[in-house]
Amino acid sequence: MQLRHQIVALAIGPLVLVILVVTAFITWQSSTLARSSIDTFERNMLKAKETELLNLTNLALSAIKDVYQSAGADDDAAKERVRQILTSLDYGEDGYFFVYDYDGNNVVHPRQAFRPGHNWYNLVDPDGDKVIANLIIKAKEGGGLHQYKWEKPSSGEMADKLSFAAGLDKWRWMIGTGVYLDDVFVQTASAKADLRRSIGDTFLIVALIAVPAVLLVFATCMWITLHERRMADGKLKLLTQRIIDTQEEERARLARELHDGISQNLVGVRYAFDLASRKVKGGSGDAALAIDRGIEALNDAIKEVRDLSHELRPRLLDDLGLTAALTSLAEHFSERTGIGVSVESTAAQTLAPEANTALYRIAQEALTNVERHSGASHVHVRIWSTKGRVRMSISDDGTGFGNNRGETKAPAGGLGLRNMQERMAHFRGILLVNSSAEGTILTAMMPRSANLDSIAVDAA
Template structure:
């Protein structure tokens, strides 16, 4: 695993884990606060309901006490009191109930203005338990009692909070109740809102985690791209140094061949030629066999000199250092054409007078490799070298009429196209471009090298067709 990827993981994973733990802690604390809030809301609601019920029951009790203390028959006053109690209502489902000292209901539910009312009847199995709770609380002095009962408006069984008191003298138990379904709805609304807030917060945390991971990934990608560019620049500079060292070594070898071995061979040839001239003097009689051997040695020595000069020029033509790229290309074209392989024509257009040594070397090597490919593989009959330049850069095109090749297959095959890869690497080492276009009608290799302190490299396009042929020079070897 790469170090950069490790750093991204070491920075991204803890952030994601921390955000997830924060989300879980937030959820737990939120539910805890919701439960505390529900308890507080329920306590507040219950206290409010109890106070409200107490007020209603005490109001009804005072009314009944005034009737009980009034004049008239006791039975008539009790009937008046029950009638008054039936008419007393509050809210949508608020009504009063009354029991006698024996626990019997004193009010008929059918006499109430609202429909669906059912009292807790001690004689009814359904309401016996609730009625006993009510009567027991009243006998202990009255107060709050809780039970479940049917709500008239919805005909559903819901929790109900009741409050009961006794009427002194008559031993009646009166009371009323308030249904607590609204309290349950309020508590449920609180919980629903809390769950919605928790879910919304969780989504935000997940979004923040995703953004953090993306930002970390982008940062790592940017660093990788930067490192890649730096590495590419380093590799390009290294390649240039390698090529430069190769060329320096070629120059050294060529110079040593020319200044050392060639001079020795030349002096040896001079001495042998002098000896040959002396032997050719009619006044000096010499056997025929030594004379023939001397002639053969001189011939072979001359061939060796020619071969060494050829190798020296192949390693590094002296014209490339002394006169520049154009004469070197002219000499290369002349040598190839004299070998009888094919016709070569050199054309130039707008080439700068002074080219950096690196640029001249790279273009010369590209031309050298391309001509060698034309000789070995293309079976061409005519080759054109186009050397063109602008103030931004210099380009070279090698165009032949050979049989061409499949560039994709050549580059995909690792064992083939080594020369083409070398040409491309040489051009890219100087920030240039190299394009290869091959088909049935021939091959076109175009290289473009930007000049130092010039604009970005342009596409290796063909120059204008109006060019001036450059006569092939015939420099001395």
């Protein structure tokens, strides 16, 4: 997986996961709350029905109270009077009172004329419930509620019914009335349908928010990735061009050194030995003088080659370390330019070879800038260590490159300074430049990870 794909995955993956978790939680919480509300509503409706049944039963018992209390156990006239009263006490289209004796024989049923005079003790509803037997049991227990299925008079269809049964023990009668619960269940079903619609709306709202958010994050990540990639490509092109330019400058410098120095000296050596050869062949006595001049020119050429080799890669850096290499660099610089250079080192040799090379090149570039731009008469190079971190400062007493307000600017072109900064950035180090009219102080700070022991631990 490429880096930009990893970035997109890391950005979108957690977002999608959070959206799914939040959506699931909201849905669960909404569903739980709605079901709780529906259950509460259904319980309240049933409670209201129960209260209504108790009130109706008390009303019926109050209507027959005088007749029942004054009658005997076998008073057929009183029983007939009670039958008439209960038959006339129907209420609404589906509301009525019914009476069965304890053996299951129907005594009163205003809505189903075929039931009186017949025994219905073993009658069962579509769910297998023994309706009459259970109602008689409730009546014998002192009164109670029972739910079952019964034909609804207004529609002729089976529906859930809740009845309250009470006992007239003197006559061994069970008197009861009931209410149908289909209206309760219709309202409950409507509430559940509303719940499903609400959940669907919740999902829709979350989708309308989440999908654009995911697309926005995806588009933002892609834009950032492409933007960073374009910037990286641009920087890479600039770095590549800068490397090519630096290589060409170095090649041009080497070509000038070879042409103006070594090549001229070697040409002089050839002319000197040609002259000595002609004098020897001609029997002249001053041939030795021509040979001495040729040897002197050859020594100059050897010195030029040694100096050039030292600039490219000093052997002292590999053999004796950074301090010795910087001391040698300072001596050659002073000899060539006449600018005094002092080297002070209190740091142990703890840096890795690559870090030593980076500091050496930084010092080499800094001395070159001093020679070209500062007009300084003295340079001080100091190397020390703080908490295991090697530091190097190069200070001069030149004019610096700040303006009159003390602001710091890079010298024209700035290629040398950028090269030094990139060398330090490679080791995650810091390069500080403080320039003023009194001079310039350049400080290179290596991190602890540039030490030999840190690199050894990383390699292990």
